[in-house]
Amino acid sequence: MKTALLTLGLGATLAGALALAAPADAQPAYPSRPITLVVPFPPGGATDALGRVIAQKLGQQLGQTIVVENRAGAGTAIGAGYVAKAAPDGYTLLVTSGTTFTVNPAIQSKLPYDPVQSFEPIGIAGRTGLALLANPQVPVKDLKELIAYVKARGAERPAYGSYGAGTTAHFVGEAFLAAAGIQMTHVPYKGSSPAMTDLIGGQIPFSIDTVAAALPQSKQGKVRVLAISAPGRSAFLPDVPTFAEQGYPSVAMDTWLMFAAPRGLSADVKNRLEAALRNVVEAPDVRKSLEAQGFEPAFSDSAAGEALIRKELPLMRELAQRANIKLD
Structure with missing residues (x-):
């Protein structure tokens, strides 16, 4: 009789333990809510x-x-x-x-x-890479000509715009200036649109922007793309060489x-x-x-x-x- 009671007690205890453990183990599969x-x-x-x-x-x-x-x-x-x-x-x-x-x-x-x-x-x-852009009226078609253009102006320091201070565009610009050994004045804008407007309008000669922003303006001839910052050429602008291809491998950011x-x-x-x-x-x-x-x-x-x-x-x-x- 004692053996039967002991077996029953162990069975009840085990069943209770399993019942308590079940909710914790049975977690709903991910994802179960928004x-x-x-x-x-x-x-x-x-x-x-x-x-x-x-x-x-x-x-x-x-x-x-x-x-x-x-x-x-x-x-x-x-x-x-x-x-x-x-x-x-x-x-x-x-x-x-x-x-x-x-x-x-x-x-x-x-x-x-x-x-x-x-x-x-x-x-x-x-x-996506970033693009170094020039106003079409500026007589510059590649990085070599840009460097010559900047050096010819001495202390004048031509400006380049970006869509904001401390942005990736700003970093690309400073990386290029350091690698090329030239000085330009960074003009930060509050976004891509005002920077592009001033570049097209001739208020600044150069700018750095995303390929997405540059593409429609480039197709319309409103800006000239001088270089792409990505490690490889952009599928959207396959004819434009990268910074690395033009001698500046340290400027490889996207x-x-x-x-x-x-x-x-x-x-x-x-x-x-x-x-x-x-x-x-x-x-x-x-x-x-x-x-x-x-x-x-x-x-x-x-x-x-x-x-x-x-x-x-x-x-x-x-x-x-x-x-x-x-x-x-």
């Missing part, structure tokens, strides 16, 4: 437009709604800081440019995130569209997101959307994204120090 994709730029820009296109397709891949939330300000630091502090559960993601990971840390000493430790890269959806999550994402969730993003980027309609914004579709996985950040960050910091580029 995902938030933070865009650290205002609505209407290239990153916002592409983020929304990819979010819709990514949601279809994952079988869940993805809500796009704009958290602009401080050169992407506000939105990036918000994501960095979110739970690493895959329900808060970030889509942003290289500015967040390599430019901001080089020019700002107080950021609400660490570019390496705060984020888990998911993948890069596309990349900007990229990266998806990331807070650091600490589980391997299962990370792999699920990476695979879904790869499928989305390789879809023909998404590729067309990327190309329409001047990005060359080229998926890079999470490991490649992390390696890119670790490679470019010290280079940007060195350039910022040499050119005295800082925002605080």
